[in-house]
Amino acid sequence: MSRSVLDRELQELDEQIIRLGMLVDEALGRALEALGSGDIAKAGMVIESDTLIDSLRTSVEERAIRLLTLQQPLGGRDLRYLASVLSIAGDLERTGDGAAGIAQNILRMMPLRGDSMPHVKVEATGNKTDSGSATMTEASIMKGILDLGKEARRVLQGTMKAFKDRDVRAARYIWEEDDVVDVRYHMVRHDLMAMMAGAHAVPALQNDSLILQRATYLLWMAHKLERVGDHCSNICERLLFIVEGDNYIVPSSSKNNNEDA
Numbered sequence: 157m158s159r160s161v162l163d164r165e166l167q168e169l170d171e172q173i174i175r176l177g178m179l180v181d182e183a184l185g186r187a188l189e190a191l192g193s194g195d196i197a198k199a200g201m202v203i204e205s206d207t208l209i210d211s212l213r214t215s216v217e218e219r220a221i222r223l224l225t226l227q228q229p230l231g232g233r234d235l236r237y238l239a240s241v242l243s244i245a246g247d248l249e250r251t252g253d254g255a256a257g258i259a260q261n262i263l264r265m266m267p268l269r270g271d272s273m274p275h276v277k278v279e280a281t282g283n284k285t286d287s288g289s290a291t292m293t294e295a296s297i298m299k300g301i302l303d304l305g306k307e308a309r310r311v312l313q314g315t316m317k318a319f320k321d322r323d324v325r326a327a328r329y330i331w332e333e334d335d336v337v338d339v340r341y342h343m344v345r346h347d348l349m350a351m352m353a354g355a356h357a358v359p360a361l362q363n364d365s366l367i368l369q370r371a372t373y374l375l376w377m378a379h380k381l382e383r384v385g386d387h388c389s390n391i392c393e394r395l396l397f398i399v400e401g402d403n404y405i406v407p408s409s410s411k412n413n414n415e416d417a
Contacts, residue, residue, distance in 0.1 A: 162227055166234070169219050170320075173241065176212045176248050177316035183209065183255040184312065184384065188305040190262055191377065192298075202259035209252035216245040236401060240394040244319070247387040251312065254380040265373045268366040294370070297347050301378050304340040308384035311337060315388040324399050327392035337385030344378045 183205050190198040220241045227234075311330060318326040348371050 162223070162234070165219070165223055166237070169216065169223070169238075169241065172212065172216050172219065173244060173248070174316065174320055176209065176216060176245060177312070177319070179205065179209050179212065180248050180252040180255065181309065181312055181316065183252050184305070184309050187255040187258040187262075188302060188309065190259060191305070192302055194262070194266065196263060196266060199259040199262040203256050206252055206256040209249055213245045213249040217242055220245075232401060233398065236398045240398050243394050244391050247390045251384050251387045254383055257380050258377045261373045261377050265370055268370050268373075294351075294367070297344060297351070297374065300340070300344045300347060301374060301381070304337070304344055304378060304381050307337050307340055308381045311385050311388045315391050318392065319395055322395070322399055324396055327395045331389050331392040331396070334385045334389045337382060341378055341382035345375060348375050348378075 183202050186198055186205075187202045189195065190202065220238045224235075224238050311334075314326060315330055317323070318330065352368060352371055
């Protein structure tokens with residue numbers, strides 16, 4: 157394979173990865189819209205789109221493996237790129253799985269709710285937020301989840317822009333600053349746990365026997381959004397490896413993001 161042919165193949169592979177990132181971003185955005193509005197049809201669209209995301213991931217992997225097999229030896233950066241593409245495609249596909257998982261949980265939660273979820277006012281009696289200024293409700297927790305989703309999506313978009321531009325500075329910033337998504341997730345988790353803890357659980361369940369089931373689904377969805385930040389950190393790490401080789405520096409705060417729960 158000539159250099160010009162290889163360069164064209166690598167460019168097409170790059171475009172496939174960027175396309176994969178766009179599909180995942182669209183799925184995540186649509187899942188958040190469905191969560192906020194209770195739109196069952198939109199949730200169904202997210203689930204259906206996951207097949208296309210899976211197919212494109214497979215196509216990326218097949219192209220990368222073919223190039224690794226047919227073009228040897230490869231220059232150092234080409235080799236790092238093709239090896240990293242397999243990991244990047246996997247992280248994007250799992251992010252898409254997370255969006256589909258949110259959509260599936262929306263469908264499961266629909267029979268458990270009355271009006272549109274953001275307007276449900278089920279208060280945990282006597283339970284105040286840390287500031288003490290407002291009573292915690294399902295609606296306020298839902299807002300926290302949607303804010304978490306917006307932050308996760310912002311990180312995903314920034315990650316894909318850094319990949320497209322080969323912007324190592326932006327990639328390093330995202331890799332080192334995943335804490336923003338984590339903090340929002342822990343705030344949501346804390347509020348859900350607090351609302352259903354101890355003496356607050358009994359009056360809450362007496363007022364709405366299905367609240368515990370809904371809280372469980374909300375917690376699962378929040379966790380899937382938190383994982384978006386972890387997958388983006390992985391992608392940024394691979395981008396730094398592609399551009400800088402073995403000389404890239406691991407942040408002291410770097411953690412193991414390889415486990416999906």
